[in-house]
Amino acid sequence: MLTTFILALAALQPSSVLGRQLQARDTISNDNYPFCDPATNKNCIVGGKYLVPQLDFSIENDVGDVAFKRYLPTHTxxxxxxxxxxxxxxxxxxxxxxxxxxxxxxxxxxxxxxxxxxxxxxxxxxxxxxxxxxxxxxxxxxxxxxxxxxxxxxxxxxxxxxxxxxxxxxxxxxxxxxxxxxxxxxxxxxxxxxxxxxxxxxxASPDAVHPGHGTEYSSGTAWHNAVVMDGYAVSAYGAGSYVEDFADTGRAALLDNIYPGGLAAFANNNPNLTQITNQVTNFKSVVGAYYTTGGTCDKTKKFPYPTDLVTV
Incomplete structure (x- = not known):
């Protein structure tokens, strides 16, 4: 299988393996629905909508980042x-x-x-x-x-x-x-x-042979159905594609698991959280057990340590 690279939080550069412009946070709340149009963007989630008010968890030192630093312990x-x-x-x-x-x-x-x-x-x-x-x-x-x-x-x-x-x-x-x-x-x-x-x-992959990789769960029918049932992406950035929405749902699910009172308390009881219920529920049903603190790595699932080396 060819190596899949996920284009995330990166400035566009033709010679780089990375892409996708980071959205300017202060312009997101002023965008009208739909956020993106599948007719002009083949990676756009159907409907192109996203949760408003935004969950504040995208930028260094924002509310979400501070919460992760507070409730995710460092390890020696x-x-x-x-x-x-x-x-x-x-x-x-x-x-x-x-x-x-x-x-x-x-x-x-x-x-x-x-x-x-x-x-x-x-x-x-x-x-x-x-x-x-x-x-x-x-x-x-x-x-x-x-x-x-x-x-x-x-x-x-x-x-x-x-x-x-x-x-x-x-x-x-x-x-x-x-x-x-x-x-x-x-x-x-x-x-x-x-x-x-x-x-x-x-x-999360439905066909990965552990330890190793397989088809992305976010490319499958179950995830697409959850998104369509909700009709809204978890975030404006997530509205760019199913794969980005999956990764941002991970942030929401982790906050729901570790933040006192869960995601609703983190988001100050955002009245629109019901718009992403199916995505968060589906995500947690598949990998929610991994999005919590404590425990140790599982040698049967840990991505392998690299053994193919070159001399420099």
């Missing part, structure tokens, strides 16, 4: 730098071949969290503005049962001048279990959304 971890002049082949392909960074500017680390004995690999660029410790701390917030849908994190520099060929932000390489993007986008709510894409093609 150990960091071990690779010293063998090797790099995972998939890290090399996406970072160097696809996104045109310089291989020797990366440091490769194993990061082992206290809730999972299998290390995660971080390919870390020297121009990243967050330290490897800061990056690891943000990753550690992810509930381990969804974190296990990944195996690698590609952390890039944050300035356009760091790489004139790259204008991306952050995205998920679903089939490879990789989250890739600028270090400034490694914050709680962003990582939860991106990890949702990894869950979509692994833990």
């Amino acid at each position: 971890f150990t960091i071990s730098q690779w010293t063998n002049h090797k790099m995972p082949e998939k890290c090399y392909y996406w970072a160097v071949t696809a996104d045109q960074w310089v291989a020797t500017d990366f440091r490769v680390y194993n990061v082992t969290f206290s809730d999972c004995s299998t290390p995660f690999v971080v390919c870390y660029h020297k121009k990243a503005t967050k330290t490897i410790n800061q990056i690891s701390t943000e990753i550690s917030r992810l509930p381990v049962k969804i974190r296990q849908a990944t195996s690698m994190y590609l952390v890039y520099g944050d300035a356009d001048s760091d790489n004139n060929n790259y204008r991306g932000a952050i995205a998920t390489l679903c089939d490879d279990g990789i989250i890739v993007g600028r270090s400034s986008f490694y914050f709680a709510t962003s990582l939860i959304h991106e990890t949702g894409h990894a869950v979509d093609c692994t833990l």
Whole structure:
């Protein structure tokens, strides 16, 4: 199967594997329905509508991000730098071949969290503005049962001048279990959304052979029916496609599981929450057990540690 990459929270750049412009939050509430038109956008959800008022969980330090940081505990971890002049082949392909960074500017680390004995690999660029410790701390917030849908994190520099060929932000390489993007986008709510894409093609997949990937659940009839029954996407960003709506529903479901009083309390009893009932219910029936705190990773479902290496 060809590697699927999810275009999420990224500025459009033809030479990059990433795409899709991040919506300006202050313009969303002024848009008239439908938000997007299937006649002009083949990825548009039927009807193109989305929840209003918006759930405030998309931007660093917004209400949702603060809630995730408060109610998702960090975990201790150990960091071990690779010293063998090797790099995972998939890290090399996406970072160097696809996104045109310089291989020797990366440091490769194993990061082992206290809730999972299998290390995660971080390919870390020297121009990243967050330290490897800061990056690891943000990753550690992810509930381990969804974190296990990944195996690698590609952390890039944050300035356009760091790489004139790259204008991306952050995205998920679903089939490879990789989250890739600028270090400034490694914050709680962003990582939860991106990890949702990894869950979509692994833990939620109807045909994945674990540990591994398969067809995205969001491409199937059950998810499409839930969206159509509701008639509204969870967010304006989610209204861009079924796959983005699935990932944003993950943020809503996680808040419903961890926030005191659930999603209704988080959203100040938003009167329109009933508009997304079928999506949240369907999501939780399939992967809701993973969107909670506690526990450890499951070796039968943890995305495999990379073993194909290249010399740099």
